């Protein structure tokens with residue numbers, strides 16, 4: 001693959017560290033639709049240059065704190081209604097039990113997930129929070145994060161559009177946070193589109209929260225959902241929107257590329273899954289537009305072919321839990337860590353466990369958090385093998 005001659009002028013520019021414009025990216029995309037070989041080769045080259053042969057993951061426990069949600073995205077199966085069996089309202093006791101179990105399994109990350117401001121739509125959520133002594137989901141999350149950190153897990157919260165002050169509070173205990181951009185196109189919020197009943201997914205709102213994370217210097221995970229009715233131009237614009245934020249604040253630590261999979265209990269149940277070749281082209285395009293970024297795909301959403309993605313630009317498998325299901329995609333179980341390890345090796349890569357914050361961003365966090373990481377960190381600033389294996 002190294003000695004391959006690439007004819008595309010734009011791709012050769014990228015390989016020579018020259019930034020790429022939006023219109024050049026679109027041209028690369030159009031060429032790749034006819035034949036993706038050159039794009040994939042360039043992406044692999046860049047991946048090797050900036051990320052070497054390591055592929056990382058985060059050993060996590062998924063805390064499904066409150067899955068009521070103010071919004072409704074037509075593809076979402078995570079959100080519950082109060083009367084549904086799948087509702088989750090994790091009490092302090094349940095959170096602490098899960099923390100103990102996660103420690104037993106030597107997890108590193110406590111992933112705290114909630115729906116968008118449940119208390120704004122559901123009296124049940126408001127009352128439940130009140131009974132537990134909290135006025136908001138965000139306030140509850142700051143406490144849950146403290147409990148996890150005290151026990152040696154590293155919190156990473158993904159709770160939708162938090163305010164600047166809420167993020168400032170969570171920043172004390174969370175080594176990083178997450179908010180999917182999904183897509184930067186307002187068209188997807190129009191009537192009949194997936195985000196019409198989800199005001200929090202309006203790209204202006206999302207970009208503002210991501211801007212705030214930049215102002216606060218929070219290592220931030222964001223990403224794009226691919227295959228929900230967007231155009232290729234909208235996807236490429238979305239990758240550029242992330243690039244712009246990162247160029248301005250330098251705090252985007254990783255980009256998740258998630259391929260849409262229809263869920264049987266959602267309005268989009270008959271919508272086709274993201275077409276695999278299209279998804280692969282977007283993955284490689286992301287590497288070309290963001291050559292040094294940490295790029296992740298969740299392996300459970302491409303169970304038959306996830307190892308192929310190593311050769312087109314990704315360098316991370318995201319959070320993999322040995323003990324909790326993927327509540328966002330419950331029908332796709334996470335592959336076992338030992339299988340990912342084996343498949344990564346077969347592809348010529350070495351699987352390493354990272355913290356929920358990438359080493360390049362350690363300077364962003366407080367000394368207190370940094371000292372806790374040092375307790376189980378190796379010389380590569382990743383998690384010590386004897387801890388996670």
Ligand code: SF4
Pocket residue numbers: 069070071072073076077078079114115116160198200
């Ligand atoms: S995807 Fe998130 S914001 Fe949309 S309905 Fe589901 S939980 Fe709510």
